[in-house]
Amino acid sequence: MKRALFLVFAIMLITFQGQAQSNSWDSLDDTVDSAWQLAKQERFKEATQLLLYFEKQLNDIPVTTERTVDDVYILTTTYQNALDAMRSNSISNDEKVRAITKLRLVSDAFFYDENPMWRAMEDELMLRMTHLMTSIENGDQELFNNHWSHFLDQYRLVYPSLMMDVQAIEVNRIDTQVSSVESSAFHKMSTQTKLNHLSVMEEDLKRMFKAVEEDEADPSLVWVIITTGGIIVLSLLYTGWRKYQGEKLEKKRKVKKER
DSSP states (O other), X not given: OHHHXXXXXXXXXXXXXXXXXXXXXXXXXXXXXXXXXXXXXXXXXHHHHXXXXXXXXXXXXXXXTTSOHHHHXXXXXXXXXXXHHHHOSSSOHHHHHHHHHHHHHHHHHHHOOSSOGGGGGHHHHHHHHHHHHHHHHTTOHHHHHXXXXXXXXXXXXXXXXXXXXXXXXXXXXXXXXXXXXXXXXXXXXXXHHHHHHHHHHHHHHHHHHHHHHHHXXXXXXXXXXXXXXXXHHHHHHHHHHHHHHHHHHHHHHHXXXXX
């Protein structure tokens, strides 16, 4: 009986702690989202105040063991960069918005495992790859440079989030390919060699997005398991209690008959 009661209490405690942590993380992510929305309206002072509030919220919550030290470093570094950008008088408004957008994507990747926001960039990146190959086929270097610049902007925007959610070997492979295109040697390659290189890069990007999609697990499944386990334990506890009461009643009847 005591063991059954302990199991019920443990399940209730785990559920409560998990829900409390989830609520805290929701609050943190909401704060970043609000700051992001304000920055897009060029209300940078208000966005700065919310970022400072986010820092206070973050310091008030115990560090979770579900995230690595590297993940925490990425979050805090991206946060500091966004805060510095909001306060800066030497960068453009677009650069400020990009800095806090990067934080928005990182915050989402840090606090949630399911369907990260950065995955929405897949279509844009794939479209840029198509434009890059088309410009090479047409021999239009100026257009290629333009599309490559936009591709890099998008890739750098999601890069910190990739470092959280994607295996390092996958990110490093794409980094190597990006560096190759950036090198002077790439421009000396034949048209077909360039196309082959970009085709491999495109396939690696597709594989990366697909891998993240396949690795996603529904967090609600955990609570279904916990809830189901709790119901089973409670059922066993109730059955044991009924059996215990029945045995007590039977003993009383036997005692009365013996008298």
